[in-house]
Amino acid sequence: MPLIDVRTDESMSLDSFCTWVEAQDPNLLNDIEKWPELWQRLYALHNTPNLVSDYLKDELGRGFELFQDGNRYSGQSLILARRRGFYLRVNFWPSVSDPLAFQSQEYFDKFYVYGDRFAHDHNFDFLTIGLHGPGYQTDLWTYDAANVKGCIGEKVQLAAQGRMRLAPGTMLLFRKALDIHTQLAPEALSVSLNFIPLVPPITEQYLFDVHNGCIASIEHTFPRFRNMEVLVSELGDDDVVKAFQRIRDASGTNRRAEEALGASQSESSGEVAA
Secondary structure (H helix, E strand, O other): OOEEOOOOOOOOOHHHHHHHHHHOOHHHHHOHHHOHHHHHHHHHHHHOOOHHHHHHHHHHOOOHHHOOOOOOOOOOEEEEEEEOOEEEEEEEEOOOOOHHHHHOHHHHHHHOOOEEEEEEOOOOOEEEEEEEOOOOEEEEEEOOHHHOOOOOOOEOOOEEEEEEEOOEOOEEEEOOOOEEEEEEOOOOOEEEEEEEEOOOOOOOEEEEEOOOOEEEEEEOOOHHHHHHHHHHHHHOOHHHHHHHHHHHHHHHHHHHHHHHHHHHHHHHOOOOOO
């Protein structure tokens, strides 16, 4: 999980940033780790005063009934822009003393997996930069996805990379199926900005128990699985739970089989995975 060392005093509006990205070679989105011009412009976007508040003002002015229409994430996230090949997302990170936690700790815990035990990887590459507040602290590891079968309880070799804080102006690159991290609650409400390219293939996402060095659970490619899992656990009887489990397991098995087939076809055709 590289720290991106970039600084600029320039600022860039949301629309100007999106227009610039769309005008570039779309193949650059396949490897944002090697695109310093993007890093600099994302930092310039981060410099823009009132970036989030101006967005909220414009969006709410159009009517609340269409606000964030199509956003499949939880209330923790806002989609600032969705353009050809990428989107921009803002995440909110409350402290553990936030009033929401006192109102409903169970609800709070569903969306914020804070602590030093559970870490997760990501099934996409993305850049993140701190916008507001002290920022959460994060313990970092890397792992070799090629040596992981993807089973709950499977032991995984984790290589520690230290701890960092996503303070305002700090930019990090998270690499798909390589970097994993825990998130420690910030001392006060914090906000981060993500740049996320829409580049296939999308792999599974894992939750790791770093105390025991193993996979604790497997997240699913489509958020509807997670939403349905909550509904089934809350409202379903034993038969419903078992039926959903069979569907979920079959989906994971089929997806891994498709990925293995795709890798085999690439090797036979002489293609090299980047």
